[in-house]
Amino acid sequence: MLIEITHDPIDPDAVRRSVGGSHDGAVLLFLGTVRNHNDGRTVDGMEYEAYEEMASEVLRAIAEEAATALGTDRVAVVHRIGSLAVGEVSVAIAVSSPHRAQAYDASRYAIEEIKKRLPVWKREHYTDGERSWVRGQTPRPVEEKANMSEPPSDGRPGSAGAERGKGGMA
Amino acid sequence: MRVQTRFFAFYRDLLGSTELTVDLPDGATVGDLVSSLRGRGRPFDGLPVAPAVAVNRTYRGLEAHLTDGDEVAFIPPVAGG
Numbered sequence: 170m171l172i173e174i175t176h177d178p179i180d181p182d183a184v185r186r187s188v189g190g191s192h193d194g195a196v197l198l199f200l201g202t203v204r205n206h207n208d209g210r211t212v213d214g215m216e217y218e219a220y221e222e223m224a225s226e227v228l229r230a231i232a233e234e235a236a237t238a239l240g241t242d243r244v245a246v247v248h249r250i251g252s253l254a255v256g257e258v259s260v261a262i263a264v265s266s267p268h269r270a271q272a273y274d275a276s277r278y279a280i281e282e283i284k285k286r287l288p289v290w291k292r293e294h295y296t297d298g299e300r301s302w303v304r305g306q307t308p309r310p311v312e313e314k315a316n317m318s319e320p321p322s323d324g325r326p327g328s329a330g331a332e333r334g335k336g337g338m339a
Numbered sequence: 340m341r342v343q344t345r346f347f348a349f350y351r352d353l354l355g356s357t358e359l360t361v362d363l364p365d366g367a368t369v370g371d372l373v374s375s376l377r378g379r380g381r382p383f384d385g386l387p388v389a390p391a392v393a394v395n396r397t398y399r400g401l402e403a404h405l406t407d408g409d410e411v412a413f414i415p416p417v418a419g420g
Contacts, residue, residue, distance in 0.1 A: 201420045217419075220347055220412055223396040224419075248419060260420050280420060288393065288412070289419035290348035302349045305418030308391045310398040 171245035171263075172232045174224050179249050179258045188243040188265040195269040199276050201260035203253045207303075211296040217250040217259060220288040224248070231282045239266055239275035246279055248289060259291075340365055340407035342372065349415040353385045363405065369394065370401035372411060386413065 171187040185198045203215045228246055236244045243265035253259055262279045266272040283289075286308040294300050345358045363372060369392050376383045389401055391414040398414070405411065 218348055219419075220345070220393070220396075220414070223393055223412065226396055283419045284417070286398070286417065287419040288347070288414055288417055290415060291418050292348075302352075302415070303418040305416035307416045308398050308414060310400045310403075 170229075170232055170236065170242055171247065172225075172229045173247045174219055174221055174228060175247060175249055176251045177249070179247050179261050181258060181261050184245045184247055184261040185263045187245045188263045193241075193243065193265040193267050195267070195272040196263065196265045197269070197272040197276050199260075199262040199280060200258050201280070203255050203257050203259060205255045207293060210293075212293050213255060213296050214294040215253050215259070216292045216294065216300075217248075217253065218290045218292075219248075219250045221250075223288050227287050228283075231279055231287070234282070235264065235275040235279040238278055239264055239271050241266060244275065244279070246283075248283065248287065250289065340367070340405065342405055342407070342409045342411050344372070344376070345410065345412040347412065347415060350386065350390075350413045353382055355382070367405050368401060369399055369403045369405065369411065372405065373401065390414070391416070 171184060181198060181200055185196060188196060205212055228248060232244050232246045236242045245263040248260045249258065260283065262276050264272045264275045285306050290305065291303045292300050293303055341360055341362050343358060344361055346354050346356065351357055361372060361375065363375065373386065373388070373390065377386055392399055393412040393414055394403060394405065394409050
């Protein structure tokens with residue numbers, strides 16, 4: 170599986186190709202990008218920071234859980250850190266599956282878990298020169314989390330309430 | 340015992356440092372570490388009473404016991420994606 174925290178620009182097609190797909194009927198590619206506005210302010214860039222050693226491990230765990238939900242190991246997840254301009258890709262998730270339902274579930278699961286527990290932060294740069302950290306979600310220890318959310322294998326990842334933080338990806 | 344703390348993003352900005360070595364009594368918990376740091380006064384008292392913390396790259400609760408040489412990272416609310 171392609172799982173990576175990278176300082177380099179993401180090539181979405183390379184991420185998609187890494188999951189193959191010739192024997193599957195559904196290949197799904199999700200891209201998170203930097204948008205040009207948030208909370209009524211004009212954004213001209215985003216700076217991503219990670220606790221890199223831990224983020225690599227957490228990203229691998231998320232990808233493996235998504236693969237379990239998908240029923241194949243054809244999952245790729247790449248997250249970029251560093252300074253990104255508006256429109257650039259910050260995260261790419263590719264999944265390949267015989268059928269679309271599992272592909273959508275696995276892809277959704279991966280992005281929701283990234284937002285809940287990947288140790289990555291982002292700071293918006295506004296056109297007026299100000300910068301501010303984007304409000305996010307507080308990660309929970311696993312033993313506590315197990316009582317609070319559904320296991321990944323039930324095929325219904327994510328929830329409407331999951332996105333409490335402001336800003337980031339459209 | 341001695342643990343290595345690390346601070347990221349907003350917490351790093353708050354404290355003006357990325358890491359700090361802290362001496363604690365044997366048997367201390369994550370909660371004891373947080374109290375000890377906050378007890379130093381400004382700017383450490385700007386840390387939350389119950390921050391998210393990772394011990395050796397795994398999220399742990401305040402009740403978790405620490406051992407000599409642990410790496411304890413203070414994790415501000417995460418905002419990947």
